[in-house]
Amino acid sequence: MRVVERPLAGGRRGKYLHHDRTIILRPGMARFRGRSTFAHELGHAHYGHEPAHDQALHARQERLADEWAAKTLINPVDYALAEVMYGPHVGVLANHLEVTPKLVRVWRSLVLHDVPEAI
Numbered sequence: 001m002r003v004v005e006r007p008l009a010g011g012r013r014g015k016y017l018h019h020d021r022t023i024i025l026r027p028g029m030a031r032f033r034g035r036s037t038f039a040h041e042l043g044h045a046h047y048g049h050e051p052a053h054d055q056a057l058h059a060r061q062e063r064l065a066d067e068w069a070a071k072t073l074i075n076p077v078d079y080a081l082a083e084v085m086y087g088p089h090v091g092v093l094a095n096h097l098e099v100t101p102k103l104v105r106v107w108r109s110l111v112l113h114d115v116p117e118a119i
Contacts, residue, residue, distance in 0.1 A: 003025065013033065014038065020072070025038060025041070042069070043072075074103065078097060
C-alpha cells in the first residue's frame with residue numbers, strides 16, 4: 001500500500017486507486033479530517049473497491065468505507081465515556097474522539113441502531 005499527498009479535483013479529500021494499491025490524500029487537511037479521510041480510503045482498500053460507475057454501487061461502496069472507518073477509529077468504551085462526559089452532541093463527541101461528525105453518525109447507526117441522520 002502506498003499513500004501520497006497531492007491535490008485532487010472537485011474538492012475531493014481522498015481517493016483509493018485499487019489497480020496500484022495507492023491512497024491519495026489532499027494535502028493540508030485538518031488533523032481530524034485527514035485521519036477520518038485516511039481511514040475511509042483504507043476501508044475502500046480493505047474491501048478492494050474498484051471505481052463504480054453505477055450510482056447505487058458507488059453509494060454502497062461509500063457507505064461500506066464509512067462504516068469501516070467508523071468501526072476502526074471509534075472505540076465503544078471511549079464513545080460511552082465521551083457521551084457521559086459531554087452528552088450526545090455529535091460535534092462535541094467528534095472533537096473528543098478525533099473524528100469527523102459524519103463518522104460519529106455512521107458509528108451510531110451501526111452500534112446504537114439509531115435512525116441514520118442526514119450525513
